[in-house]
Amino acid sequence: MAKFPENLSAMKGFLSADEGETLYKTAEMASKLGPILEIGSYCGKSTIYLALGCRENNKIVFTIDHHKGSEEHQIGDSFHDTDLVNPQTGEIDSFAEFRKNISSAGVEDNIVPIVAKSTVVANVWQIPLAMVFIDGGHSLQAALTDYRSWSKFLLRGGFLAIHDVFEAPEKGGQAPRAIHDLAINSGLFLPHMEVDSLRVLQRL
Ligand code: SAH
Ligand code: MG
Secondary structure (H helix, E strand, C coil): CCCCCCCCCCCCCCCCHHHHHHHHHHHHHHCCCCCEEEECCCCCHHHHHHHHHHHCCCCCEEEECCCCCCHHHCCCCCCCCHHHEECCCCEECCHHHHHHHHHHCCCHHHEEEECCCHHHHHCCCCCCEEEEEECCCCCHHHHHHHHHHHHHHEEEEEEEEECCCCCCCCCCCCHHHHHHHHHHHCCCEEEEEEECCEEEEEEC
């Protein structure tokens, strides 16, 4: 098992240590089959866990984010972080923090950052994927679009991971749960792992 960098748990992000370890293990397994893609890089915390798994097999994780934050990260919203406001623009910009973190974790050679909207990338994408981690926009529209755009690239035996799946609406928004249920009901996926709000499904 790779030793996780000491400062990883303290990095800005929305992932428990157990969820991170599950991403690492799944990526380690999946990256034997092919590349991994993440939607929602933010400050790189989840990306680093995925990249450490990829590094075991000399593989890479593509990670997509426009770095302008989701709805809940905007100024005045519940998950806003004032440190991430770019003083030049007055707007959220998580890319500098992301670059700093992946450099300090020593995994730059296992990460290909794509700074763009998820849909813009999906429209031209052609590479089959061994794992897709959906943790981007949490509106129903955004989550559905990510599920529809990206799950079709999964190889048989590959993994679909979804973050922020909450059974009870009081605990959190229901869009990630909706796409999780869609995937299960499609008959194309079986549950593989469940840790905190992370669900990992395997493509049949
Ligand atoms: N996976 C990260 C947290 C991601 S937060 C972690 O666990 O550490 C969600 C991110 O999705 C934000 O950084 C936001 O900018 C990005 N995002 C939201 N909607 C997007 C879209 N349509 N295209 C690309 N990125 C998007
Ligand atoms: Mg999340």
